Amino acid sequence: MSQNGFKDLTDTESLSSVDLTAIRRRIADLEKLENEQQRTQKVQKALYRIAEASISSTGIEELFVTLHRIVSELMYARNFYISFYDADHERISWPYFVDEFDRAPGPRELKKGLTEYVLFSGKSILVSNEGYQAMVIKGRIEAILEAPEYWLGVPLKDQAKAFGVLAVQSYNKNIGYTEEDKELLTFVSHHIAVALLRKQAEEALQESRVKLEHLSSQMDQFSRAAMSIMFINDQQIIFDKISSAIVEYSDYGRVIISMFKNTYPYREILGFGGVDEETVDTLRKVEMSKEWYNDVLIKGERIGPLSYYIPHTMKYILNQRATVYGEGAGTGNEDAWHPEDNLFVIMNNKKGELIGVISVDDSKSGSRPTEETVRPLEIFSGLISQIILLNKEEEERQKLEAQLIQAHKMESIGILAGGIAHDFNNILSIILGNAEMAMEDTPNWNPVHENIEEIRTATLRARDIVTRLLSFSRESELEKQ
Structure with missing residues (x-):
């Protein structure tokens, strides 16, 4: 009995009358409630920071770093990556990758990995090393050199379709993940996906503006x-x-x-x-x-x-x-x-x-x-x-002009030839007439007769040439008409 008249709880008689099991259960419930409240506060704070980061970050790379930091405050995330799926080329890339042992992989074609498993199943998955080996044996995934002790991956979705995967992993057997972690990361991933899509849209819009400005400047320079x-x-x-x-x-x-x-x-x-x-x-x-x-x-x-x-x-x-x-x-x-x-x-x-x-x-x-x-x-x-x-x-025009000039030249030559031929024909007619009369007056035995015959023959040949010149002149006249 204490001095104030009340029973001391440390007294053996008093303790025997108290249900210690109920007290312990109550204390445990209160601690659990407090932990849940703290966890809820952490999640709410994380969601607020995710939304804030999607607006305030200067680029998607900065957003990746912020998201990694936020997830690290919720669970073990020393090894963390975000991957995107390119449906047009059927390739996967890792724009953000932090790992204790591996370097960031380059873009690659699809294969049977844990990332693809989450991506195409559209479901979150938590596997231990034993579970990983079992999936390999069943042919669901392909084995890799450095398999983690624990791997937790969640899909990043645009509405119902996954466009990427967020994953955390541990190489330490003493550090793992729970179903609560899986549920938590799945819940947070929806907000992360929205933040990433928003930032991608912003950057795509900015890139489009830059391209448009560049194209406009380029067109101006070309003009x-x-x-x-x-x-x-x-x-x-x-x-x-x-x-x-x-x-x-x-x-x-x-x-x-x-x-x-x-x-x-x-x-x-x-x-x-x-x-x-x-x-x-x-x-x-x-x-x-x-x-x-x-x-x-x-x-x-x-x-x-x-x-x-x-x-x-x-x-x-x-x-x-x-x-x-x-x-x-x-x-x-x-x-x-x-x-x-x-x-x-x-x-x-x-x-x-x-x-x-x-x-x-x-x-x-x-x-x-x-x-x-x-x-x-x-x-x-x-x-x-x-x-x-x-x-x-221009070449065709010059060619036609040359042909026209040549035609004009030929026309002029034809006219000139016609005039000359007409005058020359008159002269030849006189020569031919006199030659024929001289032949009649000269006996055949006379040597002069033979000379006159040659004059007559040459005159006839000259008359043929004149006839052809006159014919050429007439053709030129017809072409002109």
Whole structure:
């Protein structure tokens, strides 16, 4: 009994009357409730920070780092990655990857991995090393060299369709994950997916704006270049300026402008840029017909109305003696420009027939050609086509003028010949008449008779020539009429 008259709870008699089990259960329930409240507060705080990060982060890379930090406050996330699925090319990439042992993998084609398992099942999965080995034995996934002790992956979804995977893993047997962690990460992943999609949309919009501004500037520069050549008469200077403008303002560092012709080697190089003279001189000697180009273009990938892309995987269809390649190796990224890629922009006449080709390569941006990047080239293609056609029309005009001048000359000669022939015919008639009279007055045995006969014969031949001249003169008169 205590001094205040109450029973002391430490007293053995008092303790025996208290249900210690109930007290312990109550304490445990309170602790659990407190833990759940703390966990709920953590989750709410995490969700708020995810939403805030999707707005405040300057780029998706910064968002990745922030998301990693947020997940680390909820569970063990020393090894953490986010992967995206490219449905168009059926490839997976890891834009964010942090791991104790492995380096960030490059984009690759689909295979039977845990990432693909989550991606296509659309469900979260938690596996231990034993569970992982069991999945390998059953053929659900393929084995890897460094298998984790615990792996937890959740799908990142756009509505009902997964576009990526978020995963955490542990190589320590003493650090694992629970079903609660799985439920928590699944719940948080919905908000992470929304944040990622929002940031991707923002960056895509910004990229589109930058591209539009660049294209607008590029078009303005090309327009200025086109205006600068309008009053130049020297064709070679025109094509040199066009080649320089393409190299300076377009996405491509090398260009060769060719026009087809009917004689060997069936093409003429009109202009070039970014290529040395020696290489161009070699190319000038290689046979490259319009028919060959038509066959190649049909097999290529059409980018714009006039543009055809030949990726390095199809370089075997090209004439290697007539192809200029860049230096270095490709990145392995299908969206990147490979040094052995080629792009052809065709030039047509008014009938839509192929008359020439602009060959470009060496992308400055390192990207595959798009409709936007080839548009300025197609504009120049139209300009060059007009120049070629105008030159041909000018050649035809000059040819017709020469023919007309020649016809006028022949007409003048005919008129002159007619006048001369008429006068000369009168003279010949007098000579012939007198020769015949002299022959009648001269005996055959007289040597003079033979001389007069020769005069008569020569006069008859001269009269035949005059007759032909008169005939030519009459034809000229008829043509004139």
